[in-house]
Amino acid sequence: xxxxxxxxxxxxLEEYSYLGDAxxxxxxxxxxxxxxxxxxxxxxxxxxxGLHRELWYHAAGCHAWLVVTRDLQNHAIASVxxxxxxxxxxxxxx
Ligand SMILES: [Zn+2]
Numbered sequence: 001x002x003x004x005x006x007x008x009x010x011x012x013l014e015e016y017s018y019l020g021d022a023x024x025x026x027x028x029x030x031x032x033x034x035x036x037x038x039x040x041x042x043x044x045x046x047x048x049x050g051l052h053r054e055l056w057y058h059a060a061g062c063h064a065w066l067v068v069t070r071d072l073q074n075h076a077i078a079s080v081x082x083x084x085x086x087x088x089x090x091x092x093x094x
Contacts, residue, residue: 001075006082007062015060021045022053022067022086051078 004010024045027037049072056066065083070076 001077003056003058003066003068003077004080005058005061005064005066006080007064008058011058011061015058016066017057017059019055019057019065022055022083025090049073055083 001013002010003013003016024041027041029037051069052072054068054070056068058064058066067081067083067086069078069080071078
């Protein structure tokens with residue numbers, strides 16, 4: 001599998017580290033969020049089939065955090081975006 005980093009271009013998988021599911025979001029209320037919300041955030045993950053958003057880190061390259069949308073059935077990558085841009089879009093709708 002090869003991932004196309006927005007800064008470095010297409011690079012082999014060995015340059016990246018998988019950091020988990022990019023669809024989970026931290027409870028907004030910090031310490032005020034209920035125990036169930038934190039339990040879900042820390043421990044519960046779906047086991048999807050098909051397109052899924054994942055967090056990857058370009059460890060042997062530019063050290064960018066990326067959100068990779070990948071088909072889990074055939075590993076085809078649909079899109080790669082900077083995690084920063086995804087977080088800003090989520091927060092401010094940009
Ligand atoms: Zn890079």
